[in-house]
Amino acid sequence: MSAATSNPQAPVVELAPFRGGRRWVVGGGAAGLVFLILTFIGMAVSPREAFYSYLVAFAYWCGIAMASVILLMIFHATHARWMTVLRRPVEVMAASVAIFLLLFIPLAIGMKHIYIWVDPPADLGREALRLLAHKRPYLNPTGFVVRAVAYLLVATFLSWRLYGWSLRQDKTGEVALTQRQRNLGAGGLPFIGIAISFAAFDWLMSLNPTWFSTVYGVYFFSGSLVASLSLLAIVTGMGRARNVFGGHMTDEHTHSVGKLMLAFTCFWTYIAFSQLLLIWIAGLPEETPFYITRFGAGWAWVGALLIFGHFFLPFAALLSRSLKRNPFRLGVVAGWILLIHYVDIFWLVMPSLHPEGFSLHWTNVTAFLGVGLVAIAFAVSRLRGRFAIPVKDPYLADSFRYRP
Amino acid sequence: MSAGHEDSGFVARRFVVAEFATPEALLAGTRKVREGGYKDVDTHTPIPIHGLEAALGLGRPKIPTIVLCGAIAGICIAYSMIYFCNVIDFPINVANRPMHSPPANIPITFELAVLLAGGSSFFGFFTLAGLPKPYHPIFESEQFGRAAIDAFFLSVELPVGADADRALADVRAAGAASAELVHESER
Numbered sequence: 381m382s383a384a385t386s387n388p389q390a391p392v393v394e395l396a397p398f399r400g401g402r403r404w405v406v407g408g409g410a411a412g413l414v415f416l417i418l419t420f421i422g423m424a425v426s427p428r429e430a431f432y433s434y435l436v437a438f439a440y441w442c443g444i445a446m447a448s449v450i451l452l453m454i455f456h457a458t459h460a461r462w463m464t465v466l467r468r469p470v471e472v473m474a475a476s477v478a479i480f481l482l483l484f485i486p487l488a489i490g491m492k493h494i495y496i497w498v499d500p501p502a503d504l505g506r507e508a509l510r511l512l513a514h515k516r517p518y519l520n521p522t523g524f525v526v527r528a529v530a531y532l533l534v535a536t537f538l539s540w541r542l543y544g545w546s547l548r549q550d551k552t553g554e555v556a557l558t559q560r561q562r563n564l565g566a567g568g569l570p571f572i573g574i575a576i577s578f579a580a581f582d583w584l585m586s587l588n589p590t591w592f593s594t595v596y597g598v599y600f601f602s603g604s605l606v607a608s609l610s611l612l613a614i615v616t617g618m619g620r621a622r623n624v625f626g627g628h629m630t631d632e633h634t635h636s637v638g639k640l641m642l643a644f645t646c647f648w649t650y651i652a653f654s655q656l657l658l659i660w661i662a663g664l665p666e667e668t669p670f671y672i673t674r675f676g677a678g679w680a681w682v683g684a685l686l687i688f689g690h691f692f693l694p695f696a697a698l699l700s701r702s703l704k705r706n707p708f709r710l711g712v713v714a715g716w717i718l719l720i721h722y723v724d725i726f727w728l729v730m731p732s733l734h735p736e737g738f739s740l741h742w743t744n745v746t747a748f749l750g751v752g753l754v755a756i757a758f759a760v761s762r763l764r765g766r767f768a769i770p771v772k773d774p775y776l777a778d779s780f781r782y783r784p
Numbered sequence: 785m786s787a788g789h790e791d792s793g794f795v796a797r798r799f800v801v802a803e804f805a806t807p808e809a810l811l812a813g814t815r816k817v818r819e820g821g822y823k824d825v826d827t828h829t830p831i832p833i834h835g836l837e838a839a840l841g842l843g844r845p846k847i848p849t850i851v852l853c854g855a856i857a858g859i860c861i862a863y864s865m866i867y868f869c870n871v872i873d874f875p876i877n878v879a880n881r882p883m884h885s886p887p888a889n890i891p892i893t894f895e896l897a898v899l900l901a902g903g904s905s906f907f908g909f910f911t912l913a914g915l916p917k918p919y920h921p922i923f924e925s926e927q928f929g930r931a932a933i934d935a936f937f938l939s940v941e942l943p944v945g946a947d948a949d950r951a952l953a954d955v956r957a958a959g960a961a962s963a964e965l966v967h968e969s970e971r
């Protein structure tokens with residue numbers, strides 16, 4: 381470290397490294413493992429139900445982690461300064477994507493219980509079998525696993541590189557590290573964008589292997605990003621209540637997170653509606669099956685719930701300025717969005733198993749809690765012993781006095 | 785210069801225009817002048833200054849409510865118009881879809897909501913700001929042009945019959961570097 385490379389005007393932050401979160405890491409991690417083991421037992425007892433439940437949970441939590449990587453990279457790519465004080469939680473959420481390399485193993489094992497293309501049954505119909513044979517070079521078990529590992533490695537590399545540089549800056553204060561973060565943030569976006577799109581194609585869209593929607597990847601991304609921002613609102617709200625950020629995070633920052641939640645709620649709605657309108661108005665037989673199943677009597681009310689719960693309710697609530705500036709009330713809306721995002725992923729996956737209508741299996745709950753608690757425990761463990769804000773970031777002072 | 789002309793019944797509005805050296809001085813001065821009981825206080829600065837709205841006691845802006853009303857009006861107008869055209873006035877069978885097909889109606893409904901929301905924010909702002917306003921008495925001040933360049937001004941409209949000298953003394957006491965009295969021109 382030399383005077384030439386560090387920032388002489390950096391504010392002096394009197395903040396000890398983060399030592400909390402022990403309960404989340406130990407207690408949460410242990411509980412998560414118990415729930416995962418219960419889910420694995422479920423996989424032995426009723427494999428189809430349990431593996432589908434696990435896929436919902438995996439897509440939900442991994443989507444949030446991958447969307448957090450994208451969020452972090454957008455912050456860097458746009459040279460955003462306001463968010464410096466709350467960047468550490470985003471970095472930690474992004475870095476947690478590594479654990480999904482491990483959590484993917486059950487999916488690789490249980491593939492044949494989930495995806496019809498692994499071993500297409502002969503009674504599928506001549507046309508469908510011909511299509512699946514045509515898609516075989518892409519949709520095959522080896523390719524599925526190799527690609528999934530590749531998506532997760534791309535996300536892990538980007539998030540760990542960015543987080544690593546950020547942590548190094550905590551010690552050295554090198555300004556050059558900020559430039560590197562910005563370069564990688566911008567340059568890596570196409571790769572992570574392709575990774576999350578194809579992850580959605582592989583993990584979720586291939587549940588109906590003869591069906592396709594080109595906007596599916598963006599749909600998955602947009603929902604995941606709303607959920608990621610909601611989780612950020614809750615995490616930063618809890619951090620503020622426990623004084624983790626040393627009082628440097630203010631209502632202005634909370635307000636801006638709320639604004640992003642509102643914007644991406646609209647984005648999700650826009651994508652969801654575009655997909656519906658284009659398929660509905662064209663009415664082509666190869667595009668409609670997805671919606672025919674979901675417009676059926678057993679699933680229609682879930683779709684209606686999504687329209688109201690994933691758009692109208694959060695949209696109306698987030699229009700309020702005073703709500704967005706109140707960490708607790710924003711946290712309540714964020715909690716609701718996290719819940720309804722689960723319904724969204726559930727609605728994407730489960731009709732493939734139960735086309736006749738909605739049904740909930742106990743493994744839905746255990747898989748959700750198992751994957752979630754393990755991922756959260758891993759994320760919190762990434763933060764322990766580090767500073768809760770990037771203490772030597774050259775733009776920290778700008779972030780402290782942020783007034784939009 | 786007299787404050788009015790008895791023959792036409794015109795009473796010139798009077799303003800105290802005070803210049804402050806720094807934004808901080810302006811903020812403090814604004815608070816002090818308002819605490820002194822002056823009602824029609826305004827500030828004029830070349831750059832946005834955080835905290836001035838609070839110092840002026842402006843409260844929350846009304847624009848968001850106007851925009852929301854505009855958006856809701858747009859939704860109602862568009863949807864009812866499409867419904868009237870497609871279902872009541874001129875039903876046409878398109879690919880055997882129901883006459884009332886909500887997905888097809890959403891884009892127009894959204895567009896009109898955005899159009900009227902945007903229009904109401906623009907015209908709402910104009911109306912609330914009292915624009916267009918080709919003349920304002922404060923421009924009678926020679927110095928005031930600098931409010932667009934490098935000076936921080938505070939203006940107080942004096943009620944009819946108020947003591948101008950006392951007002952001038954009050955704004956100087958509140959930290960103004962200079963203060964003058966301007967009269968509305970009769971033209």
